[in-house]
Amino acid sequence: xxxxGPRSVADSRLAAxxxxxxxxxxxxxxxxxxxxxxxxxxxxMLEVRxxxxxxxxxxxxxxxxxxxxxxxxxxxxxxxxGRWSGxxxxxxxxxxxKTAQLLTDEIGWLAEAESRQTGRCVREMRAQxxxxxxxxxxxxxxxxxMEGQVPPFSxxxxxxxxxxxxxxxCALITPWNHPLLIALKKIAPALAAGNTVVVKPSxxxxxxxxxxxxxxxxxxxxxxxxxxxxxxxxxxxKALAEHATVAKLDLTGxxxxxxxxxxxxxxxxxxxxxELGGNAPxxxxxxxxxxxxxxxxxxxxxxxxxxxxxxxxxxxxxEALLPAFRERLVAKAKGIVLGDPMAAGxxxxxxxxxxxxxxxxxxxxxxxxxxxxxxxxxxxxSAAGCEAGWFVEPTVIGDVQPHFSCxxxxxxxxxxxxxxxxxxxxxxxxxxDSRFGLGAAVWTRDVARAHxxxxxxxxxxxxxxxxxxNDPSSPWGGFGHSGVGxxxxxxxxxxxxxxxSVVVCLDDTPFDWFGGAKRYN
Numbered sequence: 041x042x043x044x045g046p047r048s049v050a051d052s053r054l055a056a057x058x059x060x061x062x063x064x065x066x067x068x069x070x071x072x073x074x075x076x077x078x079x080x081x082x083x084x085m086l087e088v089r090x091x092x093x094x095x096x097x098x099x100x101x102x103x104x105x106x107x108x109x110x111x112x113x114x115x116x117x118x119x120x121x122g123r124w125s126g127x128x129x130x131x132x133x134x135x136x137x138k139t140a141q142l143l144t145d146e147i148g149w150l151a152e153a154e155s156r157q158t159g160r161c162v163r164e165m166r167a168q169x170x171x172x173x174x175x176x177x178x179x180x181x182x183x184x185x186m187e188g189q190v191p192p193f194s195x196x197x198x199x200x201x202x203x204x205x206x207x208x209x210c211a212l213i214t215p216w217n218h219p220l221l222i223a224l225k226k227i228a229p230a231l232a233a234g235n236t237v238v239v240k241p242s243x244x245x246x247x248x249x250x251x252x253x254x255x256x257x258x259x260x261x262x263x264x265x266x267x268x269x270x271x272x273x274x275x276x277x278k279a280l281a282e283h284a285t286v287a288k289l290d291l292t293g294x295x296x297x298x299x300x301x302x303x304x305x306x307x308x309x310x311x312x313x314x315e316l317g318g319n320a321p322x323x324x325x326x327x328x329x330x331x332x333x334x335x336x337x338x339x340x341x342x343x344x345x346x347x348x349x350x351x352x353x354x355x356x357x358x359e360a361l362l363p364a365f366r367e368r369l370v371a372k373a374k375g376i377v378l379g380d381p382m383a384a385g386x387x388x389x390x391x392x393x394x395x396x397x398x399x400x401x402x403x404x405x406x407x408x409x410x411x412x413x414x415x416x417x418x419x420x421x422s423a424a425g426c427e428a429g430w431f432v433e434p435t436v437i438g439d440v441q442p443h444f445s446c447x448x449x450x451x452x453x454x455x456x457x458x459x460x461x462x463x464x465x466x467x468x469x470x471x472x473d474s475r476f477g478l479g480a481a482v483w484t485r486d487v488a489r490a491h492x493x494x495x496x497x498x499x500x501x502x503x504x505x506x507x508x509x510n511d512p513s514s515p516w517g518g519f520g521h522s523g524v525g526x527x528x529x530x531x532x533x534x535x536x537x538x539x540x541s542v543v544v545c546l547d548d549t550p551f552d553w554f555g556g557a558k559r560y561n
Contacts, residue, residue, distance in 0.1 A: 066153055066247060070100045072107060072270060073253040075114040076263025083107070086243050086270070091159035091390045092381055092429045100246050103271035105279035108238070111267040112285050115209045115236040118264030125206050125234040132232060133180035138259035140173035140180075146255065147172070150248050152382065154219055157245035159389040159429070160344055161381045168221055175224050178512035179232035182533050186233075197547035204537040206234035207311065208287035211280045213273070213301065214249065215292050216242035216392055217347045222315075223249045225516075225527050226290045227266065233536035235288075238267045240277050244392055246270045273297065284308050288536065291315075292349075295476075295521045302524075313525030313535055315517060318349035318478035319450045321471035322507070323461075323493060324365060326358040328483040332505070334368040337456070340481060340507030342376055342434050345388055346454035347396070349522070350479030352507060354447055356470050359460040366438060366458055370416050373434035379425050390429035391453055397430040400453030404435055406445040407457075413439040417454070442473050450476065464489065468496045477519030481507045500526075 071080035083101035090097055101107075119125055124132065151165040158165075189202040212226045223239055230237050241249040246268075253268045269276055273293075281289055281304040289305040291298055295317040302312045322340060324333050340352030357365045381389035391397045397420065404418045417435030435455040440447050447457050461467040471480060480499035484490050494502040500518040503509055510516065510528075517526040525535055551557055 065149055066098055068098055070098060070247065070250050070270065072101050072103060072111065073250055073266075073268040074107075074111045074264075075118075075267065076257055078250075078254075079107075079110075086272075088157055088244065088246070090156050091392050092156075094428055097153075097156050098247060100243065100250075100270040102243070103240075103269040103276035103279075105275070107271075108240075108269055108276055108279040108283065111238045111269045112209055112211075112280070112283050114264040115238050115267050116285050118262060119206070119208050119236040123262040124231070124236060124265045127234070129183040129186065129232075129234075132234065133184050135256075135260045136176045136180035136183075136228065136232060139256050139261070140176035142255045142259055143176070143252070144173050146251070150220065150251060153247050153251075154245065155381045155389075157247060158216060158219065158392055159381050160217075160347075161386050161389050163384070163386075164343060168218065172221060172224050175228040175512045179228040179533065182229075182530065183232035186533065186537075193543070197545065199544045199546055200541060201544075202539050202541050204233075204534070205540050207536060207538055208235060209285050210235045210237045210288045210290060210536065211283065211286045211305075211310075212237055212239045213277050213280065213289070213291040213293065214239060214241050216244040217344060219245040220248040220252060222292050223252065225512075225532075226292075227252075228512075229527075229532040230290070230536050231261075231265065233533055235536055236265045236267075238269060238280060238286075240269055240271065240273075240280050243270060243272055277301070278304065281305050282307070286310050288313070290525075295523075298523060311535070313517075313527070314523035315349065315478070315525075315527060316521060316523040317450045317476055318351070318518065318522050319353050319448070319474050319476040320350050320479040320481070320499070321354045321356055321474070321497070322352045322481045323467045323471055323483065323497075324355065324357045324361065325467075325482075325484040325486070325489065326360040327485045328361070328505075329485065330361065330364060330368065333483040334365060334372055336481070336483060336505070336507055337369060338372045338376075341456045342373070342388055342454045343508065345391055345432070347391065347452055348508070349450075349518075350501065350508065351452075352456060352481065353451060354470070354474070355456045355458050356461050356467050357458060358467070359462060362458070362460045366415065366436075369456075369458070370436050373416050373436050376434050378421050378423050378431055378433070388434065388454065390426070390431045392430070394430050396452065397432055400432050400451055400455065403446060403449055403451045404437070404455055407437045407440070410444045410446075411439065411441065412437050412444055412446060412457070415458075442470060448474065464493060464496075468493065472496075472498045475521040478517075478522035479503070479507075 155162040281301040288311040290313040298314040298316040379386040415436040417433035421431035440457040
């Protein structure tokens, strides 16, 4: 884990002290980042507060539609003149690789900034951010290896070649739960393909994305290629999704938000990629290693305080194993240490906001009246030191039926439901009883069963004896109401391009259709 010492990119803010025990070079105020520079002044400001103690972290500008238009116009101009799209892939790759180097130098303090804004444990953020340079390195490599095609044509007199070209201005709308990771998962392939982008990060955690734009500029990215506008989703996000110049909208967020944004983008025939809600099933078979399965489910369910779209939510356990599994999982959940996310000993932080906490608790409260049993948690934490934060105790709900709200709806917090199953067919029926299909996990020691069940689950990502694993080369996306399109790997890079088919006549024989030629296609 890297420390949080001075940043390699010179900046007068290096000495700004934000906490008593940590150097966070975070400014008290942030503007938008447009056309290679920060735009300050003349904006309504939004407060960014810590979900742990409600202390003020920073303030950020709140974009209106006019601000979004300025950013999109800058991105369009940067695309049109070829300052980035006109470069050779190797030249673009060099900038991405330099950005990876500079980002590595700043991961320590950025992890702490992420923790203060989101409430996620700093241990989690350090581990997550330490891998982010891999996305830049990966797409720098793919950009240099992207190939076209030479498909066969119907006669030898014509040569047909197909090239991949960038789309233009891409709008990226990113959430608060993994602010820098999700932004970079979109930015890296978009830039590698030669596009220009406008990013709208969550107003709850925008700092790291703004700082990333600065790092890109320091690495040599031309002005206007990467722009960041802050603000509310209903204002700035809406204006970006609706903008007529945008060629592609890539959004991570809730399913309802995604539907509205996709409808707005479709009016301009913009492409869309959406990573939306989830309600991940975890299928635990009787032959699974009990301790590893319990630890894996706890990790899948309670890391990030359960605020990820692929969190373990619907835990399906074979009936023979269910009593022992339930006992161990409840004990594990009760043992998780809640507290200050910046403290080394804290294992789970608060939820991101009071609104999020109330949404989680309201869904949990539907369980008992429908016949479920609250095995642990399900309430706001009253533990010492947690009184001012938006904490929900790790929650396990038993005696759940598939039609219960707590089973069908995504509870975006530290909560799992336990359901028993008889056999593989029953397990798959339960797992696929959802409108979502993003992530799933299977726990078994039977190799053949692992493959059978993984292939039977309707989910875009299936882990076997694991959870939450991600890699820049591994396609990421969902089925059904979990979204459309894919992040990561060749699929992501291709989705940020358009194919152009070029047909060249190799025959010098004169052609005159109206003079009697017999073929016109």
